[in-house]
Amino acid sequence: MLLEIKDLHASINGKEILKGLNLKVNRGEVHAIMGPNGTGKSTLASIIAGRDIYDISKGEIYYKDKELLDMAIEDRAREGIFIGFQYPVEIPGVSMTNFMRTAVNEIRQYRGEEPLSAAEFLAMMEDRKKLLELHSKLTNRSVNEGFSGGEKKRNEIFQMAMLNPELAILDETDSGLDIDALRVVANGVNKLRRPDNATVVITHYQRLLDYIVPDFVHILYEGKIVKTGPKELALELEEKGYDWVKNEIAK
Amino acid sequence: METNFSLQSFLVEQYKNNQKTIKEGDSSKLAQMRDKAFEAFAENGFPDKSMDNWRSTDLTKALSHDYKILLQAPPYNPVDSYFKCNIKDFDTFMFTFLNGWYVHKNVPLTVFPDGIIVGSLAHAKKEYPEIVDKYLGTIAKDNNNPMLNLNGAFMQDGAFVYVPEGVQISKPLQIVNIVNTKEDLLIQNRNLIIVEKNAALKLVHCDDSVTTTDTFINSVSEIYVGQNAEVSYYKLENKDSQSLLINSLYVKQENDSRFLSNGITFNSGVTRNTITVNIDGSNCDADVNGLYLVDKQQKVDNYVRINHNKPHSRSSQLYKGIMDDQASGSFTGYVYVEKDAQKTEAYQTNNNIALTDEASVGANPFLEIYADDVKCSHGATIGQLDNEALFYMRQRGICERNSRMLLMYAFAMEVVNKIDIEALHKQTDDMVSRRLRGELSICDMCELHCGDHTELHFEIDMSKI
Numbered sequence: 001m002l003l004e005i006k007d008l009h010a011s012i013n014g015k016e017i018l019k020g021l022n023l024k025v026n027r028g029e030v031h032a033i034m035g036p037n038g039t040g041k042s043t044l045a046s047i048i049a050g051r052d053i054y055d056i057s058k059g060e061i062y063y064k065d066k067e068l069l070d071m072a073i074e075d076r077a078r079e080g081i082f083i084g085f086q087y088p089v090e091i092p093g094v095s096m097t098n099f100m101r102t103a104v105n106e107i108r109q110y111r112g113e114e115p116l117s118a119a120e121f122l123a124m125m126e127d128r129k130k131l132l133e134l135h136s137k138l139t140n141r142s143v144n145e146g147f148s149g150g151e152k153k154r155n156e157i158f159q160m161a162m163l164n165p166e167l168a169i170l171d172e173t174d175s176g177l178d179i180d181a182l183r184v185v186a187n188g189v190n191k192l193r194r195p196d197n198a199t200v201v202i203t204h205y206q207r208l209l210d211y212i213v214p215d216f217v218h219i220l221y222e223g224k225i226v227k228t229g230p231k232e233l234a235l236e237l238e239e240k241g242y243d244w245v246k247n248e249i250a251k
Numbered sequence: 252m253e254t255n256f257s258l259q260s261f262l263v264e265q266y267k268n269n270q271k272t273i274k275e276g277d278s279s280k281l282a283q284m285r286d287k288a289f290e291a292f293a294e295n296g297f298p299d300k301s302m303d304n305w306r307s308t309d310l311t312k313a314l315s316h317d318y319k320i321l322l323q324a325p326p327y328n329p330v331d332s333y334f335k336c337n338i339k340d341f342d343t344f345m346f347t348f349l350n351g352w353y354v355h356k357n358v359p360l361t362v363f364p365d366g367i368i369v370g371s372l373a374h375a376k377k378e379y380p381e382i383v384d385k386y387l388g389t390i391a392k393d394n395n396n397p398m399l400n401l402n403g404a405f406m407q408d409g410a411f412v413y414v415p416e417g418v419q420i421s422k423p424l425q426i427v428n429i430v431n432t433k434e435d436l437l438i439q440n441r442n443l444i445i446v447e448k449n450a451a452l453k454l455v456h457c458d459d460s461v462t463t464t465d466t467f468i469n470s471v472s473e474i475y476v477g478q479n480a481e482v483s484y485y486k487l488e489n490k491d492s493q494s495l496l497i498n499s500l501y502v503k504q505e506n507d508s509r510f511l512s513n514g515i516t517f518n519s520g521v522t523r524n525t526i527t528v529n530i531d532g533s534n535c536d537a538d539v540n541g542l543y544l545v546d547k548q549q550k551v552d553n554y555v556r557i558n559h560n561k562p563h564s565r566s567s568q569l570y571k572g573i574m575d576d577q578a579s580g581s582f583t584g585y586v587y588v589e590k591d592a593q594k595t596e597a598y599q600t601n602n603n604i605a606l607t608d609e610a611s612v613g614a615n616p617f618l619e620i621y622a623d624d625v626k627c628s629h630g631a632t633i634g635q636l637d638n639e640a641l642f643y644m645r646q647r648g649i650c651e652r653n654s655r656m657l658l659m660y661a662f663a664m665e666v667v668n669k670i671d672i673e674a675l676h677k678q679t680d681d682m683v684s685r686r687l688r689g690e691l692s693i694c695d696m697c698e699l700h701c702g703d704h705t706e707l708h709f710e711i712d713m714s715k716i
Contacts, residue, residue, distance in 0.1 A: 049646050077648035089643045093661025102657065103647040110648070142661070159647065 001062070002027050002167055002198050003048075008059035010040075010047055017043045019223035020059070025167070028195040032209055032234060033202045035220035036242045041202045042086060044220070045171040049083040050076050063167070077103075078110040080166030080197075084156040084173045091143035096155070099143050100125070100162050107163065128161040132188045150181035157188035168192075169200045174208040186211030206238035219245055258314045258437075259296040265320060266293075266404055272322045273405060276377040284388045288403025298397045307552040307581040307613050308523040313467050313495050318437035324352045324373070324408065334429055334459065341674040343425035343455060344369065350430060351438040352408045360411070367420060368413040372443055375411035382413060387443055390473035391501035396525060398497050402471040406441035409470075412452070416477070419451040423672055427457045428470070430494075435465040442472040444482075448505075451481040453672060458488050458496060467495045474500065478532065479507040483671060486514040486524075487679070492549065494520040499527075506532035506561075513669055515679060516543040516551050517686050523552045528566070530557065530592075535564040541582075542666040544686050546575035556585040559592040562622075568599040571666050573659055573687075574610035581613030584629065590621040599629040604636060604662060659687050 003025040010018040017040045025031055035041055047054055048061065050073035061068040068076065091099070104124070105115040116124065125139055134154060144152050153173050160168055173185055189199055189212050201212055209217075209231065217233040218225045221242075226249055227233065237245070266273065266289050274282050297314055298305035330347050346361075346369055347354045353371035360370035360378060368379070376383045393399055410426045428440065446452045458468070476482050482502075490496055496519065504510055514524055528537045543551040557566045572580040586597040603612045614631035636658050644654035663683045670676040 049642075051642065073642065073645040074648050074650050077646050083646055085643070085646075089637070089639045091637075091640045091643070091658070091661070093664055094657050098657065099644070099647070099649075102649050102653060103644075106650060106653065107648040163647065 001025070002064060004062040006060045006062075008047070008061065009057045010043060010054045011057065012043070012054050017054075017223055018047075021220070021224055023218065023225060025198050025200060027166070027198055029198050029216065030189075030193065030212060030214045031198070031200045032212075032214040032217045032231075033200060033220050033225075034204070034206075034217060034234060034237060037204065039220050040223045041204075041220055042171055045083055045169050045202060048076075048081065048169055049073065074106070075110075077163070078107045082160050082163055082165035082168045084153075084160060084168065084170035086172040086175060088144050088152045088156055090145045090147070092145045094143050096139040096141060096143055097125070100139075100159065103159075104162060124162070128158060131191055132158060132161055132184070134158060134184070149176045150178065153177055153181060154184055157185050161188060161192055164192075166197050167200070168197070169202065171202045172204060173201070174203055174205065182208065183211060206234045209234045221245055221249065256315050256317050258316060258318065259292075261317070262320075262401070262405070263293050269322050273407060276373065278376065278380045278384050280384050281376060281387065285404055288400045292397070292400035292404050295397050295400065297401070302395070304395045304554060304583065307550075307579070307583070308497075309521065309550070310495070316435065316465060316467070318465075318467055319434045320405065320437050320439075321350055321352065322407070325350065327356055328354070329356075330354055330429055330431075333431065334427070336425070336427065336457070338674055338678045341672075341678065343423045344420075345425040345427060346370065346410060347427045347429060348408070348410065348440060350432055350436055351428075351440045353410070365418045366415040367418060368411065369424065370411055371408055372406075372411040372441055373408040375413075375443070379413070382445065383411070383443065386445055386473065386475050387441075388473075390475060390503045390529070391471050391499065393499075393501070393527060396499055398469050398499055399471060402439045402441060402469050402499070405439045406471065407439075409440035409472075410442040410444070412442075412444040412454070414446045414450040414452050414480075416447040417449045418447075420453065423453040423455050423675075425455045425457065427459055428468070429459045430464075430466050430468070432464055432466070435467075437467045437469070439469045440471075442470070444472065444474045446474070446476055446480045446482050448477040449479050450477060453483045453485075455485045455487070455672070455675060458486075458490060458498075465493050465495075467497075469497045470499070472498070472500045474502045474510070476502060476504045476508040476510050478505040480505070481509040482511070484510070484512040485670065485672070485675060486512070487517070488515065488519060488522060488524075489517040490519050490522065492518070492520045492547065494522075496520070496522045497525075498523070499525040502526070502528040502537075504528065504530050504532055504535045504537065504564075507534045508532060509536045511538045511669070511671070512540065513666065514541040514553070515666070515683075516541075516545065517682060519545060519549045519551050521550045523554070525554045527556045528558065530559050530564045530566065531561060533561045533563040535561075537564070537566040538669070539566070539568045540666050540669050541570040542663055542683075543570075543572040543580050544663065544683065545572070545578040545580055546689075547578060548576070549578045551578075551580045552583075553581070554583045556587065557597065559586070559588045559595045559597060561589070562591060562593045562595065564592070565596040566598070568601075569666060569669070570601045571662060572603045572612065573606065573662065574603065574612055575606040577607075577609045577611075579611035579613070581615070582631075583613075583615040583617070585617045585619065586627055586629070588618075588620040588622050588625055588627065593622045593624045595622060595625040595627070597625070597627045601631040602662070603631075603633045604659065605633060606635070656684075656687055660684055663687070
């Protein structure tokens with residue numbers, strides 16, 4: 001198993017957000033986590049990334065059979081976890097090229113591999129761009145600086161392609177995207193899909209799932225996964241709305 | 252250290268007893284100017300922290316220190332054996348000064364075929380009195396800088412540079428001030444740089460310590476930028492922790508002239524940089540930039556004043572600092588716009604990063620505007636590194652140390668990127684990245700520590716950081 005979350009309870013400023021969340025992700029799978037705003041979707045992504053503002057009162061997270069919560073932020077990344085952020089931060093003055101080169105080579109170093117030379121690295125960037133059909137010059141600019149919303153999300157997918165993660169968690173990557181940008185993002189995720197990696201797509205809308213076909217759909221509600229089903233669950237949810245879920249639970 | 256010793260009284264005595272030596276070769280105008288400066292110094296002494304412009308510069312320790320002064324040029328002593336500037340591909344005309352005196356072998360002034368004159372001010376005042384008298388002391392005028400009085404009284408040697416009308420120097424001129432002494436010296440060089448109408452000069456000015464004694468440098472430079480002339484002035488400071496360096500630069504700009512300065516402080520004991528630009532013409536550009544990267548107990552104080560005395564000119568100031576440990580850095584930026592200086596554009600930015608709670612940062616922007624049709628702005632920030640950016644970088648696998656390094660490097664590069672001499676830009680870029688990694692300290696050969704490192708290519712080869 002790649003990721004296993006057991007009975008996770010997490011709170012921030014004394015307010016409990018996650019209230020016993022369970023999730024299992026195997027290699028080769030694509031999971032979608034859906035749910036209304038404020039139910040803990042982004043909190044889950046943040047905790048997996050390693051943000052230390054949460055108080056974890058109960059539960060465990062195992063990643064590749066290791067206790068994830070004990071690992072440093074960068075070590076999680078080096079072990080293959082990638083988070084596609086909902087609001088990617090702008091870093092003026094740090095060029096995308098320097099940023100990615102540093103990241104790629106630090107990860108390689110962690111794995112005991114030789115750093116890539118400048119030429120090898122540039123070739124890799126070109127290759128990844130081609131794969132994603134990115135024609136923009138995003139890589140010549142400072143990280144996310146002055147990027148539009150769509151450019152930022154495309155850049156997240158580009159970084160994902162460069163870092164080649166084992167577990168990618170895309171936090172509301174579809175929010176604020178027009179159809180074209182949505183296609184680029186979905187296309188990237190599909191192309192990077194392999195039998196030995198897994199993707200967790202966190203989304204508010206069913207729309208993204210027209211392009212990324214999940215193996216499992218989970219509904220996160222009030223800090224717990226209350227329903228899991230095949231891809232059709234997303235359509236049902238879209239049709240019947242979150243009130244339906246509430247009623248289901250009430251029953 | 253003798254507690255009762257007063258540097259001011261000592262210097263007053265020295266002047267009285269050695270007037271003849273100090274004034275040797277002075278024109279009558281210069282001798283008079285000197286006496287006036289001396290009287291002002293005898294009366295007012297050193298600046299103290301009660302003075303508005305000197306609040307951040309602490310001279311206390313120096314004022315009871317028994318310094319030696321060298322009133323005569325030392326015998327010829329080539330610096331080649333212990334100093335070499337090895338900035339890669341940096342092709343310059345280099346002139347060196349040792350302990351304040353021009354190092355030469357019977358050629359105190361070099362005259363280039365196109366008429367450029369470079370060399371010793373002590374000789375220029377005798378050989379070119381008409382030029383020296385016309386400019387010396389006319390540009391560096393400032394009632395708020397008592398260090399000018401002291402320098403004005405004791406100045407003997409320093410760099411003399413004359414670029415005649417219409418002449419553009421073919422490669423940068425490099426002036427290197429080396430301190431190599433076993434004694435604690437008070438060095439007061441005076442540099443006079445004259446760039447006439449339609450002429451152009453790129454000047455790189457380095458302050459180097461070879462030895463680490465308690466030196467006190469009180470340096471004054473005057474730069475005249477003639478009509479439609481262009482001067483780029485680069486100042487690199489990498490001093491040992493015991494040094495006290497007071498630099499005062501005064502610039503006068505005529506119509507249609509351009510002046511760019513970039514001062515980078517890598518290490519310092521106590522450093523104070525004063526830059527005053529008098530824009531006495533229209534359609535001028537003045538671009539004054541600085542970067543200071545200090546740690547431990549280092550102190551850097553930058554004071555910039557731009558006086559817009561005529562209409563239709565533009566100025567900008569960009570100063571950035573990173574303070575680590577208990578270091579302190581301050582920037583005071585003045586923009587003064589005279590009543591008649593309409594259509595002035597003046598911008599000022601000062602950004603600081605304090606890496607620790609003990610680091611101290613001062614940002615003091617001032618606008619004093621008497622014209623009513625101007626565009627002026629100032630902005631000052633003091634902050635820490637962006638935690639969100641650090642988190643984002645670490646999520647991509649970059650360790651915290653390197654994430655911080657990348658952010659600091661990016662912050663500093665905005666200033667470094669304004670250097671328009673390629674070899675110097677590359678070298679400075681390299682020095683900044685090494686400085687941020689804590690590698691760049693004082694070299695025993697040359698303060699710039701240029702010769703003995705492998706190149707880093709920060710832009711491409713990030714694996715080494």
